[in-house]
Amino acid sequence: MSHVPQIKIPATYMRGGTSKGVFFNLTDLPEAAQVPGAARDAILLRVIGSPDPYGKQTDGMGGATSSTSKTVILAKSEQPDHDVDYLFGQVAIDKAFVDWSGNCGNLTAAVGSFAINNGLVDAERLPQNGIAVVRIWQKNIQKTIIANVPMTNGEVQETGDFELDGVTFPAAEVQVEFISPVDATDAMFPTGNLVDELEVPGVGTFQATMINAGIPTVFLNAADIGYTGCELQEAINGDAKVLAMFETIRAYGAVKMGLITDVAEAAGRQHTPKVAFVGKPEAYVSSSGKQINATDIDLNVRALSMGKLHHAMMGTAAVAIGTAAAIPGTLVNLAAGGGDRSVVTFGHPSGTLKVGAAASATNGEWKVEKVVMSRSARVLMEGWVRIPGDSF
Incomplete structure (x- = not known):
């Protein structure tokens, strides 16, 4: 019996805030996964190692918790005055399901550095030293987020002394601004009541x-x-x-x-x-x-x-x-x-x-x-993830 060999997909494994996820450049995904649909979901499920009836995600990149069973797809932004489009997929652990209904605020802290490192932010917008202001369009919820990413000698600075409870080691501080997180056309309180x-x-x-x-x-x-x-x-x-x-x-x-x-x-x-x-x-x-x-x-x-x-x-x-x-x-x-x-x-x-x-x-x-908080982010590994070629 013959078996389809594995394929490899360029990817970066990153921590953002108190979460971890597998980050992809949209154009690096197989063509069938560059658009929403069953093929994209199947690929992300296999990358993370879901569904896993054992609840461990041993055969994938997931960490068997909601905060480590995450995927991100980034692309050059199609929105005016934005640098990068950010799409987040929350992968279920024990079910064949990817939830696209919301954002991950923790991983947002890593979006800016990934975008800079992968050429998704125009070079003229990046200071040699100082803070790079990365304008993010969050596609799941159609919102603007600003990531203030520290730069040193033309590169993203990831090391630092900023401590974030829930993260073991200190790193560089990334201030994240969630701009108008509620649409003017939407009710902040859907029922009309505070309580x-x-x-x-x-x-x-x-x-x-x-x-x-x-x-x-x-x-x-x-x-x-x-x-x-x-x-x-x-x-x-x-x-x-x-x-x-x-x-x-x-x-x-x-x-x-x-x-x-x-x-x-x-x-x-x-x-x-x-x-x-x-x-x-x-x-x-x-x-x-x-x-x-x-x-x-x-x-x-x-x-x-x-x-x-x-x-x-x-x-x-x-x-x-x-x-x-x-x-x-x-x-x-x-x-x-x-x-x-x-x-x-x-x-x-x-x-x-x-x-x-x-x-x-x-x-x-x-x-x-706007709502403002400080997080940190770090590249953990970069290269390729591999999945069987018949996974999608």
Whole structure:
């Protein structure tokens, strides 16, 4: 019996923020994968090693967690006044499914350096030394993001002393600006309310802030679901009943937000919305053993991604947190003590994160101009990934 040999595809394995992913230049992909469709999805699934009934992604580049089962496709931008088009694919671990419904804010920090290194940013826009301003068009959500990438001697500087909780080693700081993360034509609060009563059959009725900023997110009060907001992954991820509860909440939240019309559709939209729960600032010990004091933070936030409690915080969810914190009356704002807030520092399982948001209201309608946070990024490996030639 003859077998089709492997093919190799140019790729770069990168860390961005607290995530890792396989990055591709669009024109390096096989022709069938240069357009959306089954061939593209099949290739990315095989690269990452999904679907894997063992949940390990041993035969691929994935790391068996939602934050390490990711792919990025970049191209010279087709949008005016932008440098690079950024398309993100969240690859399911145990299912043959790539979710294109949202962005990855963490990997956004790596988009600028990849774009520079691969000639996707015009040379005249790059300083020999200083900060390169890379204008990113996020294709999944049709938004502008600015990555401020440090340059030294004409090259991207990746090393530095910036420390990011959830990442073991320091690196160069990359400031990321999410510009107008909510469309003027879209409602930041899809229900029209800062706080709703979310009825979840078989689970309960909860106060919820449902916001569309960065990524659609359903925020709950930790106390309402029996938590404090100080939990680490092991407190939740090993309990199938609890995970099923969160997934049910997520499904009914998606319907309430108008993202789907029936809860059954939630299984085909795993990446969005996110579910997060907030608590008042309380001390805890992070997953690395670091002591987080109540005085270090404004509130605690825990969020689930792809069905599991995230080990740190998704960048897009941090945009939602920063935005909601800036709007008096949301559950996030109230957990932080209420009032006007342009900057908030929150605790997550790996430590803390500071995020700033510029939000304002006109005739009762809230809008956010931009959300800013600092991340870091680093090339881990570059060359080719190989997959069997009959994978697509």
